[in-house]
Amino acid sequence: MGKTFHDDLRLELSLTAGGATFTIPGGRIKHLSVQLASHGFTAAVTFWTSLEKQDAPLFAAFQKPELIQVRVAIATEDPELPSPPAPIVLTGLVRSRRLVAEVHGTFQDTQRVFRRYTFEFADAAQVLWRQHRPVELHTNTSMKELLEAHKASLQLALDWTELKRKQPMICLGLGADEPGVSFYDYVCWYVDSHQGVFSYDNQKNEYLFADSKPSSGQAAPLGPLRVHRTRVLLPPPIRHAARVLNAVAQAPTTTPIEQPQAVQGTYHDVVVRTPLANRADERQKLEKTRLKLRQRQLQVAFKRYPPVDVFPGALLRLEGAMWPKSLTGRDDDMRVVEMDFEAHAEGAGPNDNQQDLQAAYIMRWSVLLESASEAAVPLPAYRVPRYPIHVEGLVHSPGGEPEDRRYLIVEDEKTSLTDYRLTVPLWNKTVSVPAEPIHMPGQFFFPPYKNTRVLVALHHERAELLRFIDWKEGVRTPQSGQGDQLLLGESKSSQTALTHDFQEDKPVWRMLRTSGGDTQVIRMGEGNLFIQVKESQASAAPTPTYDVSPQVEAAKGDLSASVGDSLGQTSAAFQGAMAASRAKMQGAQAAMKAAMKAARAEVGAKVAAAKSGMQGASAKLSQSSGQLSAASESAKASLQKLR
The missing domain is CATH 2.40.50 (OB fold (Dihydrolipoamide Acetyltransferase, E2P))
Incomplete structure (x- = not known):
């Protein structure tokens, strides 16, 4: 960090827990360390308490799991500075806490102790958002609305045009599975992906989302008298260019994006697939901004308390005759990016400066500066959200x-x-x-x-x-028939079903069209082709065979009814005969089933004979009932063989 130096500090520390606020005199603070960056901070503070009775409420609050808010203000008591800089204010939430008790005597047979408290704390976004891992789906919303919904107790300044754009959908996929991406990672990834600005104003305890870095403000002059050392940091140059490849088949494009320091033939390629030229153009602009070269930075270590504001975002100018003329950044406006601070009390004992508001400290202090024109945004390391x-x-x-x-x-x-x-x-x-x-x-x-x-x-x-991941209702066939089915149409009463299954180990194909009470069937089986057209006066359509279980028995029943109806439509007389004999046919099914296997070879001939007999059935209506009975018996035998 740099050279240690001695200085008097006026530290203010307050803790808020469970609705109660505890103020700790600055003299009790024995150690304070701060790593403050443009995007937030982490810090630790240690202090002693000696009066157990006064300390009891804090001791009780310390042991409870309630959230503890910490506020620290750092100011100098240097008489050499007629106009001291503004106090550095840190407001954060406790991450961890430790307590050590040191016995220093007894009173009325009870041990008396000093208590040493240590709190590690950070800005609220790091504490809360790093434990926040929502899985949500939002539609017709903007990132501004999403951030507002998840800000918890954070103060946000949302001054970024990109955040206000309504998007058809935004998905947060930050659940408890690996790799453990938090909402804080998500925010950093989003800002980085869209080349925005995410910064933290420690003085206001406010987070800024913006299109670009703030450029307002007057740079304060900083001379070298209180500076111990200045280093120039050179960022590594970018040695690659970029190409945006649009992989859409109708009009594929490859757009190179040049970069002056790139080595010939070295690229970072980005593949998109979109038929919309404007979306490809937007990605090209985004990739071009990623190729901006970072400027040089300065690391300044102090040997006395600095006379000007040095928290992130403050503007400085290294000016004065005592600075080397060749110093990089001299007479240029510079912005503070990071601050590293640590202070140890010279009186480190539990009784030292217990009631004092200020004390002497041994300190180290350094800052990192960048050009005020630097457009690159420093972000903390983050994990990329995993999608989809x-x-x-x-x-x-x-x-x-x-x-x-x-x-x-x-x-x-x-x-x-x-x-x-x-x-x-x-x-x-x-x-x-x-x-x-x-x-x-x-x-x-x-x-x-x-x-x-x-x-x-x-x-x-x-x-x-x-x-x-599921079949529509009625399209799945029972496993016993080993069938396949294609179901077309908008409902059970208006559809066409194509079914292929096995009945008695023989392939059967059937097409059934249904439109209300109007049905048509085409069936191809072993040795036969069957076509039926039927119109029913009933308002409800008959239940399709694919919706009945088991499949084989339902197909047999459907076939029996179809043959009977077909015969009846061909001949009005035969239809009457079938209507009269249907009860007898149903009663004889058990007996006919036993003879089915032996008569299988005769099925084709009997079906042909039945069809031939159907042609003259209309002219024979007046014949005797014995002849009709004989025809009926012949039809029954043929039907049984088909089943």
Whole structure:
């Protein structure tokens, strides 16, 4: 840090816990260390107490888990400074605490002790936001609204145009899984990704989000008399250029972004995939700002208390004849970036300066300066948020009944891009995903139906439909039939089902179209082709075979009814005969099932004979009931063989 020096300090320390405030005289403070940067600070303070009765409330509050707020003010008592600088104020929250008791005697058989308190504390954002790991989905919101919702007790100055932009969605994926990214990491990552400014004003205890660094203020002159040493720090130059690659197939582009110190052929490539030229242009501008070269910095170590403000954000000017003429930064406006301070009391005992407001300290003090024109923003080290997170969603399509299978494709009027809408029930938010074939080739058009369960990948500002995770109601066939089915249409009463399964180890293909009470069936089985057209007066459509279990028995029942109805539609007389004999047929099913296997070879011939007999059935209506009975018996035998 630099050379140690002796100086008198007037320190103010107050602790607030559980609604009570405790003021500690500056003379009791035996150690204070501060690492103050433009984005926040960490600090530690140690002090003694000797009067146990007066110390009792603080001792009781110290042992409770309540949040403790610490406020420290550092000021000089140097008579050589006619106009001393403003006190350096730090307001933060306790991170950790330690207590040591030292016995110094007994009174009425009770040991008397001194207590040494040590608090480690930091600015509120580091304490609270580093433990804050929300997983949330927001739609039609801005980053300003999001930060306001998560600011807790922080004071925020949101003066950044980017924060005010409404975004279709923002996802926070900062849960308790690895790699342990906190909201503080997220904020730093967002600012860095969008080339903004995140800074902390320790004097106001306020965080600033802005487009650029503040440039107002008058630089205070700093002479060399109280400076021990000045070092020039040279940042490493950037040796690469950049390229933005747009991988969209219709119009791929590769845009180089030059940088004067880059080595030929050395690049940082960024790949985007967007059909919108303006989005690619925005990414190019962002990558160009990342290539700005950092300017030289100065590290200044003091040997006396500095005569001007030296907290981060303060402006200084190294001027005066005593500075070397060749010194980098001389006569230039410089901004304080960091401050490293440590003070140990010369009287370190528990009884020293107990009631004094000031005391003598041994100190080390140094600051880091940058040019006031430096545009680069120093940020703390952070972990990059991990995206995407995966949640379940339901395809959103308004209109119709809840169980209807409708789909919705929305076209953006500005970009002409098309999207599906997905509702994420966990947060009851609706997001957009690109309307793409997903896992199907372009020859197939199968948009996702309403209320279909899907797996959704949520990125920071966009969503993606990954895959389907459930079958629609009625489309899954029982395992016993080893069937496959394609279900098209918007509801049970208006649909077309294509089914292929196995009945008695033989492949059967069936197409069933349903429109209210109007149904059509095409069935291909072993040795037969069956076509049926049927119109029912009932308002409710018959239950489809794919919605009945078990599949094989349902298919047999459906086939029996279909054959009977087909015969009846071909011949009015035969239809009457079938209506009269249906009860007998149902009673004889058990007996016919036993003979099914032996008569399998005769099925084809009997079906052909039945069809031939159906052609003349209309002319034979007046014939005897015996002939009709014989035809009925022949039809029953043929039906049984088909089953």
